[in-house]
Amino acid sequence: MSKILIRNARLVNENQITETDVLIENGLIARIQAGLSDEGISQVIDARGQYLLPGVIDDQVHFREPGLTHKATIQSESRAAVAGGVTTFMEMPNTVPNALTQELLADKYEIAARTSMANYSFFMGASNDNLDEVLRTDPKSVCGIKVFMGSSTGNMLVDKEQVLEDLFRQSPMLVATHCEDEATIRANTERYRNLYGDSAPAAIHPLIRSEEACLLSSSLAVNLAKRHNARLHILHITTADELSLFRNDIPLSEKRITSEVCVHHLWFDSRDYLTLGNQIKCNPAIKAAHHKEALLTALLDDRLDIIATDHAPHTWSEKQQSYWQAPSGLPLVQHPLLLMLDFVAQGKLPIETVVRKMSHAPADCFQIDRRGYVREGYWADLVLVDTQQPTTVKKENILYQCGWSPLLGHTFGSTVTHTLVSGELVYQEGRFLADRAGERLAFSR
Structure with a gap:
């Protein structure tokens, strides 16, 4: 070379x-x-x-391959990532088929080995009935276990109490969670369907996928992790209410429970539904402006550890459907560094903090070998x-x-x-x- x-x-x-x-x-x-x-x-x-800068490490993306390649591929989205300064990604298991077996997980690695412009790892998916497969995962070559404690695109919801207990008790590696309480979301959905019928505006999204839904589920995950001394990483925190769950009095290397915030939850707020509508419909939802400000404060004081994207592309035609039919997720992996550098220019974040949260912290959190820092060797x-x-x-x-x-x-x-x-x-x-x-x-x- x-x-x-x-x-x-x-x-x-x-x-x-x-x-x-x-x-x-x-x-x-x-x-x-x-x-x-x-x-x-x-x-x-x-x-x-x-x-x-050390390259950005994005610990949460959805590149849609296999099975959903009309939306995106590992090749296309990794090229977009690299153009935006993202040199490493960790991809989620809710592709088609879901990555719920070691063989299906290996298939994704094989695709990336042939086509990925960026460095890569893939989460092993958990379901209500694949604990044996999850426990076969190699912690030295796989970034973590993904648990959907709230349903999202792909419907990999894990909602059986005993399964969650077993996962947190037995997993030898990091467990990353999507936290939204399903019962709360279903009740809110029924309420707003009755209220709006088929003509619901996108602005109701944070009312359906509410603060309460996030806090209930995140609190459950934290309690499970503490009870079993599990290594928990909660993805895409969106509310001020959840921030009390996280510590900032110990170094990241000593934390057993860590957290992530996504760029869109720092950038947009609920006022943006009026102009962008379903374009910013995502799970968990973009919420009111005071949550955005609280997230930024928690990022600065280290209650929030990592900045990521949750890059989740859908076709334009899919997003043009009615609120109830339009899928959740937005494409972001080409632009997270530029977003945060705008925050630097506005005096909201030091550039050293951007590097720490987008490169150093993901490397430390996931214990990535020799990446995330500019160091000899x-x-x-x-x-x-x-x-x-x-x-x-x-x-x-x-x-x-x-x-x-x-x-x-x-x-x-x-x-x-x-x-x-x-x-x-x-x-x-x-x-x-x-x-x-x-x-x-x-x-x-």
């Missing part, structure tokens, strides 16, 4: 910003030092004026961003297979100029330089 030298970078890493060079050799970071020689170097990238998953070069989201530069974005027309203040995946320069100034580059993640457990 060729040697690559990144010169004059403003490296953001481990809560510091330093002017330095980075030498990449055989896929790994070989040297981090100012003034490195370019002798014997295959390619030199002059990063003057730009930030160099680590894999070279790197992103260069120009914070003086705006990016406008246009139909022609949206790389999601579904071809649309709720961010259409928005101009970000920054641009991703270069992305390196496992030491290979795969994206530069709007062009892809490789067909695939992703490597399967390994875990130090």
Whole structure:
């Protein structure tokens, strides 16, 4: 593999910003030092004026393959990810068929090995009747176990009390949960169907998938984890009420219960249903503005550990159906870093915090081997961003297979100029330089 030298970078890493060079050799970071020689170097990238960041690790995406490839594929969505500075993803099991056996899980890894531009791992899915299969999962080569404690796209609901007890008691690895109380959602659905009939507006979504539904389910998950000393990671927290469930008085490395917030729950709020409608219909729902502000505060004080996307594409025609028929989920994996860099420009987040929550924390939370940091001997998953070069989201530069974005027309203040995946320069100034580059993640457990 060729040697690559990144010169004059403003490296953001481990809560510091330093002017330095980075030498990449055989896929790994070989040297981090100012003034490195370019002798014997295959390619030199002059990063003057730009930030160099460890690649974003997105711990929650839905790339729809196998079975739902009219919406997206691992190839299409991993390309979009890389263009946005996401070098690593962890994908959910609610594909078709659901990844509920070791053989079906292996099928997804085989597809990614052939087609993924980004590094990858896949969650093993839990159901009401596959505990034996779940317990066969290798913690050194699979990111975690996914439990839907509220139904979502794919309907993998786990709602049997004894099954949940057994999962939390016996799982030897991280359990990631989607937490919404199903009984509350069903009662709310019946109420609003009676009220609106077939003409319900998208704005009722956070009333159906309510604060109460989230808190009830998240509280149950936390209680189960504490009772069995399980390693719990709660995905896409959306309410101020849930934040008291999480600690910030110990380091992330010592936490048994961790949490995630998604970019759309920080960016949008319930007022946006008036203009975007079903485009921002997702589970759990985007809620009132005061929740958004509380989530940002909790991100800053470390009650919330990770920023992710829950990238979940559907076709435009599917989203144009009535509220009751339109599926939940929105495409986001091309734009999370730019979203958070806008927060930096607005003074809401330090850039060091963005790196910590999008790169360092996912690597630590999932115990990923040699990724998530810019360190000598680590894999070279790197992103260069120009914070003086705006990016406008246009139909022609949206790389999601579904071809649309709720961010259409928005101009970000920054641009991703270069992305390196496992030491290979795969994206530069709007062009892809490789067909695939992703490597399967390994875990130090």
